[in-house]
Amino acid sequence: MELISSNKVSNGWHKRYKHSSQTTQCDMTFAIFLPETVNEGKKVPVLYWLSGLTCSDENFMQKAGAFKKANELGIAIVAPDTSPRGEDVADDENASYDFGLGAGFYVNATQAPYNKHYQMYDYVTQELPELIEAHFPVNNQKAISGHSMGGHGALVIGLRNPDMYTSISAFSPIVNPSNCPWGEKAFSGYLGDEPQHWQQYDATVLMTNYDQPVKRPILIEQGTEDQFLEAQLKPWLFKEAAENASYPITLNTHDGYDHSYFFISSFIDEHLAFHHRHFVSRD
Numbered sequence: 001m002e003l004i005s006s007n008k009v010s011n012g013w014h015k016r017y018k019h020s021s022q023t024t025q026c027d028m029t030f031a032i033f034l035p036e037t038v039n040e041g042k043k044v045p046v047l048y049w050l051s052g053l054t055c056s057d058e059n060f061m062q063k064a065g066a067f068k069k070a071n072e073l074g075i076a077i078v079a080p081d082t083s084p085r086g087e088d089v090a091d092d093e094n095a096s097y098d099f100g101l102g103a104g105f106y107v108n109a110t111q112a113p114y115n116k117h118y119q120m121y122d123y124v125t126q127e128l129p130e131l132i133e134a135h136f137p138v139n140n141q142k143a144i145s146g147h148s149m150g151g152h153g154a155l156v157i158g159l160r161n162p163d164m165y166t167s168i169s170a171f172s173p174i175v176n177p178s179n180c181p182w183g184e185k186a187f188s189g190y191l192g193d194e195p196q197h198w199q200q201y202d203a204t205v206l207m208t209n210y211d212q213p214v215k216r217p218i219l220i221e222q223g224t225e226d227q228f229l230e231a232q233l234k235p236w237l238f239k240e241a242a243e244n245a246s247y248p249i250t251l252n253t254h255d256g257y258d259h260s261y262f263f264i265s266s267f268i269d270e271h272l273a274f275h276h277r278h279f280v281s282r283d
């Protein structure tokens with residue numbers, strides 16, 4: 001692992017690292033925030049944050065304003081990149097923002113040429129947590145959150161791995177990617193044209209079929225002035241599926257907020273407190 005940068009912030013530390021990933025077969029960059037409690041020899045829980053289209057590890061760390069609260073609560077935050085990167089990593093043929101680089105959708109691609117590097121599901125659920133647990137003073141408590149494409153990733157990963165993540169949250173998530181233009185484009189490109197191969201990565205389908213004994217708490221935030229709400233996000237579909245599955249979730253809607261990090265920064269403290277409550281109750 002190579003340290004790229006290190007900055008003291010809110011009494012804790014923000015660090016960026018690069019490492020060679022076996023899963024995505026390229027160099028991957030991630031950022032970690034470590035609260036000051038690690039200086040006392042404490043092992044801290046980790047919130048994994050998955051970002052949206054066009055993002056890298058930097059957007060959340062620079063714009064969400066999460067450090068003060070995370071430091072106060074003693075939570076580490078890890079932000080991976082949103083796709084593999086590098087000269088030999090295939091991009092969308094039109095270099096568009098919603099497929100390829102910066103748009104890995106947290107799936108394991110099966111379709112050439114994307115299947116060589118776009119293995120983001122395994123990267124986020126296996127290689128990255130193993131790396132974090134091997135190199136940083138963290139305990140084994142994990143939560144997952146994300147925004148938009150990353151909200152989709154957080155819901156899918158959380159629902160598929162209830163033994164791994166104590167709580168799940170999302171801002172403006174794509175909840176039913178099989179049924180919106182962003183998701184249809186990404187899933188047909190990465191997973192092929194057979195919609196049955198998409199279901200394992202569709203939060204609304206996973207919720208509809210949910211049959212695991214453990215139901216981790218889910219918190220979702222959505223702004224009413226989000227420009228992608230009607231065409232891409234459709235959180236009411238996930239809420240309906242949760243009601244039908246008798247799975248309690250909280251979906252908060254907020255008047256006037258859009259899709260941006262201004263919205264995320266307005267409610268990130270509540271999400272940190274939510275995850276902290278569930279970390280604590282597991283001690």
Ligand SMILES: N[C@@H](CCC(=O)N[C@@H](CS)C(=O)NCC(=O)O)C(=O)O
Nearest residue numbers: 052053054055059097148149260261
């Ligand atoms: N570029 C796209 C939208 C991309 C977008 O809104 N990305 C969100 C996640 S889906 C984001 O977090 N962008 C980076 C940022 O705001 O820092 C457009 O203009 O339609």
